[in-house]
Amino acid sequence: MAKLYFYYSAMNAGKSTVLLQSAYNYREQGMQPLLFTAAIDDRFEQGKIASRIGINAQAETFTKQTNLFDIISKARSNTNLDCILLDEAQFLTEKQVYELSEVVDKLSIPVLAFGIRTDFKGQLFEGSKALLAWADKLIELKTVCHCGSKATMVIRIDEQGNPIREGEQIVIGGNSSYMSVCRKHFKEAVID
Numbered sequence: 489m490a491k492l493y494f495y496y497s498a499m500n501a502g503k504s505t506v507l508l509q510s511a512y513n514y515r516e517q518g519m520q521p522l523l524f525t526a527a528i529d530d531r532f533e534q535g536k537i538a539s540r541i542g543i544n545a546q547a548e549t550f551t552k553q554t555n556l557f558d559i560i561s562k563a564r565s566n567t568n569l570d571c572i573l574l575d576e577a578q579f580l581t582e583k584q585v586y587e588l589s590e591v592v593d594k595l596s597i598p599v600l601a602f603g604i605r606t607d608f609k610g611q612l613f614e615g616s617k618a619l620l621a622w623a624d625k626l627i628e629l630k631t632v633c634h635c636g637s638k639a640t641m642v643i644r645i646d647e648q649g650n651p652i653r654e655g656e657q658i659v660i661g662g663n664s665s666y667m668s669v670c671r672k673h674f675k676e677a678v679i680d
């Protein structure tokens with residue numbers, strides 16, 4: 489039975505590394521994975537999933553307009569397709585998460601989606617919210633806060649290292665960066 493998996497975490501928990509390792513494992517077994525990442529991620533050249541430990545792979549890109557069910561159906565009619573591995577799943581729309589569930593239920597292809605659970609304000613991303621509701625399996629990838637506790641939240645910091653409390657959910661480019669922290673340190677940084 490194919491399933492829809494959601495691998496979620498804060499930032500820098502090694503999501504892309506796990507995704508690329510999974511792709512490697514599938515290929516090693518003679519199976520064919522299809523990789524996707526969000527076109528919004530311009531840290532690297534478009535259509536590439538890169539891990540911080542230095543491995544990378546080519547990937548198809550999706551925007552909010554992409555019909556994932558159509559693309560995957562078409563790809564499957566041309567070649568064997570054993571698995572979908574999708575990075576930056578937080579940027580999916582609710583409709584696209586439904587499409588991925590159709591890939592599982594109608595095409596019987598397993599889908600492994602990897603994404604960040606909440607934004608720097610502690611709110612669920614649209615894609616993550618839908619995946620938490622619709623996935624068959626939820627798998628948490630863990631990372632640690634500077635205090636040693638499990639980091640479950642993300643804060644956005646400016647160039648001086650001060651937490652940013654307001655702004656758009658997604659900022660492309662810019663000089664801010666992100667840090668994963670535990671809930672207690674999230675509250676201290678963002679709410680208190």
Ligand SMILES: [Zn+2]
Nearest residue numbers: 633635670673
């Ligand atoms: Zn902490």
